[in-house]
Amino acid sequence: MSKRDIERQTSPPSESGGKEDINDIMKIEPTEEELEKTKNRILQEQAELRKQDAPIIPILSFFKKKSDYDPNMIATRPSVYDNPSTAKFFQPHPRYENLHRFDPTFRWTWGEELPLITRLDFRITLWACVAFFALDLPRGNLSQANSASFLQNLGMDTNDYNLGNTVFQISFLCAELPSQMISKTLGPDRWIPFIMCSWSIVSGCQFWLSGRTSFLICRALLGILQGGFIPDIVLYLTYFFKSTELPFRLAMFWTVRRITDIIAPLLALGVLRMDGIGGYEGWRYLFLIEGIITLSISIWSWFAMAASPTQTKAWWRPQGWFNEQEEKILVNRILRDDPSKSDMHNRQAITPKLLLKSLADYELWPIYIFGLLWEIPAGPPDQYLTLTLRELGFNTNDTNLLSIPPQFLGAICMLIMTYLSEIWDTRALFGAFTQLCMMVQLARVIYSNIYREDDRPDYRRGNRVLIGICCMNICIYLIAKMFYMWCNKKREKEWNAMTEEERVHYLETTKDEGSNRKDIRFKH
Template sequence: MSPLQPRKDDSQTTGSESAHSLTKGSVIEVDVKSLKVDDLCDAEPEPFKLYNFLFRRHLYRPKDLDAIATRRSVFDDPHLAPHYWPKPEYENIHRFDVNARWSAREERALLRKIDWKVMLWAAISFSALNLDRGNLSQANSDNFLPDLKMTTNDYNLGNTVFRLAFLCAELPSQLVSKRLGPDRWIPMQMSAWSIVTMAQFFLTGKTSFLVCRALLGFLQGGFIPDLILYLSYFYTKYELPFRLALFWISSNVCSIFGSFLAVGVLRMRGVHGKEGWRMPPSPTQTKTWFRPKGWFTDREEYIATTRVLRDDPTKGDMHNREGLSIGRLWTCVCDYDMWPLYIIGILFGIPSATPGSYLTISLRNLGFSTINTNLLTIPSSVGNMISTAAITIVSENFNDRSFTSMSENVWMLPFLIALRTLPDKVNPWRFYVSDKTYC
């Protein structure tokens, strides 16, 4: 059998001659003699760096596209393989073959297909979330609060209710996603919050406003980690960081689009007397009645499954319809190595959240028109994309994450002081520059 050819075995076993699992209690037997380990790629891939991608892209071009790209993993060690073997319920186990070999050309073609069919729609889904989250700020530019006979304090309360509901929904959403599968739960979330968003047309006052904010927060909580979990089914740890960078940049693109969209929608003020998708569960489950041929060939399914498990064998210890247990959750809570990350997650974004939330109200109070207020939010989104790329390059070149990330607060401090000390009657453009540079 050619080293570049996988076994054509579609049975619900490992699909491999070299290593196979036999369920005898919790024991997995591995055929050690037929393991082939002399034709594997030992070199680790070049870690992705934005600077290299922009200016030294040749580093990411393989010298020989027909060379074997299959990388060595724990599955090639007969003593370690049984401990990392995927559980029998793992949905892709019939496409896992430790003797499968593929070329750099095949892997690159598969990765491009995943980018277009999985990553693109993940970014569009995330943009839909941000478009919905940003519409309240845009509505504020068109006398939203006076129309509903609400005050700024009511708006503050609505934001608080939204964030509390969002936070409270994070863990339950993850539990539901892990049990149903993100491929089912994510479309359900999007459909639910779309209905509530459309219902905002019928807001009449403070009570209906607060109810809508609570429902939206609860329905949107957990969406981002759900989507990232889904992406991890298709990408390795070397490929996912760059895709997540694009994932977050898509929110800025959405903000720009939303601002232009708001300009058109808010021009409809006075009209009629009113103020102005299905996801595949895994790489081997893309075939369905409306997509009979699926996204990938059998060969590509072997590569997609085996490369992900070789990169991270722990992805095979749960299947995509397996719920989380209380014991696993408690283990995560007790892992003190994760506590700094939890703290960062809680504190992240606090300094810039308030100026960003009140920008449109502030600009309207300074005398800018509704249309100009929405258009003036666009430069900051472009600047945010540029600064994100710049900070990423600095972080990669100095190989530092903590101090580079903390520099955000140092950058914000002088502009926060300026916003606090500016006189009551100030040139609108001076305030705008201070606020937008701060955000």
């Protein structure tokens, strides 16, 4: 008898009274057909589950009114594991890293769970935000370098600058999928610190740039090394947080980008004053010092990351982060929210077939189009702001200071939009976050070539193009809204035409998956 079976036999008895014991049922080996039928039913059950409000933890109190709750109230949410007839189909993968803490009969209270989530925010969310700072600082420091005659010193012009940004974005885009594949194989806790250290070294080495060729090589290397970071971080967050807990944390994650764009000009304001020291330009010291800062964060990340909720012990933290009771809470709350998270372990590669299957879902294509186009109108003004200000006669210090207000307002707007998404319960775009990333990088490739050398300094032609894209985006949003309204109306009509028996039969036998199911409705 395996250790797994022994643990299940010694688990607390089921709360289902005289019903068949859940652990005995889970030992029955399901057929492939039964597994496929039953797994389809989880989507509807989980959708109903997420409609139930839980107590609001402190970090979310800004977004929702904190309601009174009894800390002794059971926090265990209903899930597929409560039904003996379905629980057997959702056993974790034999190599699932948290298997030894999985217990479908385990119960806990809100007084136990909420402090754990707060601790996760301090250890995981806070680290993710600092790590994103380490990504964005070297990714955007060209803007500050441009305020210090970077292009002129290297004998380049605006078109060379465009080419460098294009090379970076294409490299970034091409590296995303391979990086994710490697991360899923090695584990984010190993791969993320490695690529962070690598791009920090490349960023610092820009101190020795000598011309157009070395500039393009460094931009390509930075794009390749940074490409998979964002989806890898999102994957890592899913190991610790439920799907309903991710939107706000992703909003914090992206707000750091704006905060970085506020801190970077202030940092550049001081560093660029080193111009002339040792016979080197100030922008060289900017690349070197920011590379050292991000390298320090990267080295810290090796020690700050844990592989999973049950793999937090290491030689530098022999006690780990959690005791056995806390590990069971963290593992079981994640699996009760989404049993599919145990289908693979955290050192298991994904297959190209799964990626192609996701891309083939045409009902998500409008979202991909949004990802491609939404950032284009704002990109060139942001990317060329420092160049434009210098050509208007502002000095280096004033140029860097004037680049701060747009970023500050952008951070405020992002938090407001997250607040509205919580109030109006429209989280679909957050759920599609990881699928939008690649299209967003394509948008950067496009907008990096809208402002051209022969259009400077007012960029009138480029601005006309941006206005046209804005108008096109408005039309696309309206068309997409009508498309999803039509899809929902069509499905509602088909669903209402079914009898109760037909609906049950559909849920048990359908081969429709994801957004193709008749019981799924789009939020628009």
